[in-house]
Amino acid sequence: MREDWIECTIKDISKIINGDRGKNYPSRTHYVSNGLPFVSAGNINDSNKLEKSSLNFISQERFDLLKGGFLKQGDILFCIRGSLGKLAIYDLDIDGAIASSLVIVRRLKSVEEKYLLYYLSSFSIKLFINEFNNGTAQPNLSAKDFSNFKFPLPPIPEQRAIVKKLESLFSSLDAGVADLKKAQQQLKVYRQAVLKKAFEGELTNSEMELISLANLTTLLGDGLHGTPKYSDSGEHYFINGNNLKEGKIILKPETKRVDKSEFEKYKKNLGNSTVLVSINGTIGNTAFYNHENVVLGKSACYFNLNDEIDKYYIRYNLTTKRFLHYAVNNATGSTIMNVGLKTMREYLVPVPKNRIEQHQIVKQIESRLSVCDSIEQNIKESLLKAEALRQSILKKAFEGNLLTAQELAECKQAADYEPASVLVERIKAEQKSPADNTDKRRKKAK
Numbered sequence: 165m166r167e168d169w170i171e172c173t174i175k176d177i178s179k180i181i182n183g184d185r186g187k188n189y190p191s192r193t194h195y196v197s198n199g200l201p202f203v204s205a206g207n208i209n210d211s212n213k214l215e216k217s218s219l220n221f222i223s224q225e226r227f228d229l230l231k232g233g234f235l236k237q238g239d240i241l242f243c244i245r246g247s248l249g250k251l252a253i254y255d256l257d258i259d260g261a262i263a264s265s266l267v268i269v270r271r272l273k274s275v276e277e278k279y280l281l282y283y284l285s286s287f288s289i290k291l292f293i294n295e296f297n298n299g300t301a302q303p304n305l306s307a308k309d310f311s312n313f314k315f316p317l318p319p320i321p322e323q324r325a326i327v328k329k330l331e332s333l334f335s336s337l338d339a340g341v342a343d344l345k346k347a348q349q350q351l352k353v354y355r356q357a358v359l360k361k362a363f364e365g366e367l368t369n370s371e372m373e374l375i376s377l378a379n380l381t382t383l384l385g386d387g388l389h390g391t392p393k394y395s396d397s398g399e400h401y402f403i404n405g406n407n408l409k410e411g412k413i414i415l416k417p418e419t420k421r422v423d424k425s426e427f428e429k430y431k432k433n434l435g436n437s438t439v440l441v442s443i444n445g446t447i448g449n450t451a452f453y454n455h456e457n458v459v460l461g462k463s464a465c466y467f468n469l470n471d472e473i474d475k476y477y478i479r480y481n482l483t484t485k486r487f488l489h490y491a492v493n494n495a496t497g498s499t500i501m502n503v504g505l506k507t508m509r510e511y512l513v514p515v516p517k518n519r520i521e522q523h524q525i526v527k528q529i530e531s532r533l534s535v536c537d538s539i540e541q542n543i544k545e546s547l548l549k550a551e552a553l554r555q556s557i558l559k560k561a562f563e564g565n566l567l568t569a570q571e572l573a574e575c576k577q578a579a580d581y582e583p584a585s586v587l588v589e590r591i592k593a594e595q596k597s598p599a600d601n602t603d604k605r606r607k608k609a610k
Contacts, residue, residue, distance in 0.1 A: 166564035169318045170584040175311035177275045181268035182307045183233030195220045200227045201260035205243040214252045235260035240269035244305040248293045251284050267307045274591045276323040286558040316562045321578035325571055326561050341550050344543050351536050358532045359484045363514045367528040370516040378509035384467035387460025392426045400427040405442025405463035408449035413456050430459045437469040441482050443503035447491045450479050474522040
């Protein structure tokens with residue numbers, strides 16, 4: 165770190181504001197169609213932008229009952245529960261409040277907004293998060309720990325110069341990343357086009373007959389509607405729809421375990437012909453059963469296929485837009501979707517005349533999608549390399565090594581240049597100023 169920088173903490177250069185988690189915390193029943201935004205981590209997308217179309221709203225009356233967590237335009241939202249480290253600018257010109265998954269970082273005037281944003285998205289913050297994460301089933305970070313994260317503070321002219329150089333360096337990098345992500349989306353479109361043609365019989369010139377899933381299976385059901393007795397030393401796992409992924413059952417470190425007696429009590433008749441699909445919450449995750457020691461939860465639908473039906477053929481069909489549209493359109497529940505077993509049984513599958521043609525269709529699908537898989541892997545590797553380059557540049561910036569000697573000399577000629585040791589004292593004075601002691605405005609809902 166440069167000699168005219170100092171190392172301080174996040175709380176030294178900003179105001180950290182927690183939300184109200186008391187008795188007046190809004191539940192879904194308090195949401196209204198028009199009101200003040202009630203922002204959660206789910207409203208922040210992977211590009212660190214506020215997804216305004218997904219916002220929930222509370223009434224002015226409910227807002228007035230809250231005791232903290234009030235948003236102002238320009239505040240930084242930082243996720244401290246779940247997807248730790250997601251962040252976004254609150255850029256709405258209307259009051260709002262935060263859910264328990266977020267804290268507000270209200271920047272003081274002596275810190276450049278984009279400098280702070282870049283730092284909060286750097287690998288240094290990820291390291292601090294890993295150190296202070298105190299969650300078990302769900303990642304969790306206390307506001308107090310977050311406020312004590314270290315922060316490299318340079319003079320204001322250097323902050324501006326660093327931001328300017330970062331934006332120049334990232335402009336071409338961001339364009340390349342955008343092209344890669346566009347290619348990813350095009351691959352998804354191509355995959356669905358392949359599947360559509362496959363199940364319309366176009367890839368093999370097959371004649372298709374629509375047959376209900378009930379008539380293609382010997383057994384169709386779902387898992388336990390309840391909670392088994394867990395055992396940390398159990399050798400069997402209690403799984404749900406989120407354990408199903410791309411044809412496999414994924415046993416995660418946090419997956420609950422049960423002992424043999426619970427397994428015997430709740431086990432289902434699963435075998436080599438069993439296909440699993442998620443029908444509650446996230447719809448359409450799929451897997452084959454490969455003799456894993458598992459008890460199924462209610463969000464996992466299972467069915468055993470007739471001998472003349474190829475399980476790979478059926479699983480591919482369950483990944484089509486046609487099935488997903490059918491499932492979603494017939495699902496119940498507004499906040500958590502649920503596809504009933506009756507709906508699953510009535511789903512019409514396009515099936516060719518015999519199993520040989522099913523094999524041929526699967527072969528045609530896999531020959532085309534294998535090319536997609538290879539391209540997809542190359543794209544993922546390129547995105548990882550781009551992110552590694554970004555983090556390398558940010559590391560250099562926040563160690564004080566990004567600017568050239570000439571750029572640093574120009575910074576020292578700026579009218580507002582002062583060493584960070586002087587700047588931090590001014591920031592402390594700003595923190596004590598009564599001008600920003602309130603975080604609650606009374607701008608009415610639009």
